[in-house]
Amino acid sequence: MNMLRQEPWSLLNQIQTEMNRILETRLADKQNDNSNVVTSQWMPAVDIKEDAHQFVLYADIPGVDPNQIEIAMENNVLTIKGERTEEQQQERDNFSRLERIKGVFYRRFSLPDTADDEKISAQAKHGVLEIIIPKKEKSKPRKIAITVQQTEQQKLETKSEDRVKK
Numbered sequence: 001m002n003m004l005r006q007e008p009w010s011l012l013n014q015i016q017t018e019m020n021r022i023l024e025t026r027l028a029d030k031q032n033d034n035s036n037v038v039t040s041q042w043m044p045a046v047d048i049k050e051d052a053h054q055f056v057l058y059a060d061i062p063g064v065d066p067n068q069i070e071i072a073m074e075n076n077v078l079t080i081k082g083e084r085t086e087e088q089q090q091e092r093d094n095f096s097r098l099e100r101i102k103g104v105f106y107r108r109f110s111l112p113d114t115a116d117d118e119k120i121s122a123q124a125k126h127g128v129l130e131i132i133i134p135k136k137e138k139s140k141p142r143k144i145a146i147t148v149q150q151t152e153q154q155k156l157e158t159k160s161e162d163r164v165k166k
Contacts, residue, residue, distance in 0.1 A: 041103030042084070044129075048109070055115060055133040059107070062127030063100070069124075071131060073117040078109045078133070 047058045059080060061069070069082035083104045116136045123130050150158070 040106045042101035042105050043107065044105055046107065046109075052135075054135055055111065057109070057129075057131040057133070059129040059131070060127065061124065061129050064127075066124035066129065069129065071120070071122055073111075073115075073120055073133075076111050076113060076115060076117075078111055078115075078120075078131070080107045080129070080131075081105070 044064075045060045049056050049058075057078070061082065061084075064082050064084045069080065072079045081104070084100075084102050086102055111133065114135045116134045119134045121132045
C-alpha cells in the first residue's frame with residue numbers, strides 16, 4: 001500500500017504567498033506615487049489617459065465645489081488644489097460611522113514637454129473633474145537654403161566675365 005503524505009498547511013501557505021505578492025505590488029505603486037503633497041488631508045482618485053492629440057486627467061471630487069478648485073501649470077507640472085468642506089455642522093454623536101474625508105487636497109503631476117500649457121481646459125460633471133491638456137503641434141520640417149559666399153577672386157572673375165559679355 002502506498003502512503004500519501006498530506007500537508008494541510010500547504011494550501012494556506014500558497015494563499016499567503018499570493019496575498020503577499022499582491023499587497024507588495026499595490027503598496028509599491030502607492031509608495032512610488034509622489035503626486036500627493038504632504039499638506040493634503042485626502043487624495044482624490046485620478047485616471048490619466050493619453051492619445052495622439054491630448055492628455056486627459058479625470059479626478060474624483062464628489063462633494064467639492066468646482067469653483068473652489070485651483071488648477072495651475074508651471075514648468076510642466078500640473079497642480080490641482082481644492083477642499084471638501086462640510087456644508088453644515090452635525091453632531092458626531094449621532095453618526096455610527098464617518099468615512100467621508102473632509103479637508104484640503106493637493107496633487108501634482110509632471111507632464112512631458114509636449115503638453116501645451118496655453119490651451120488647458122477643465123470641466124466638472126457629476127463629481128468628476130476632467131482636465132484636457134492638448135499636445136503641442138509638431139514642428140513641420142522645412143528646407144533651408146544654403147547661400148554660397150564668393151571669395152574676392154571669384155567676385156573679380158565674375159566682374160571681368162560681365163565686362164567681356166558687354
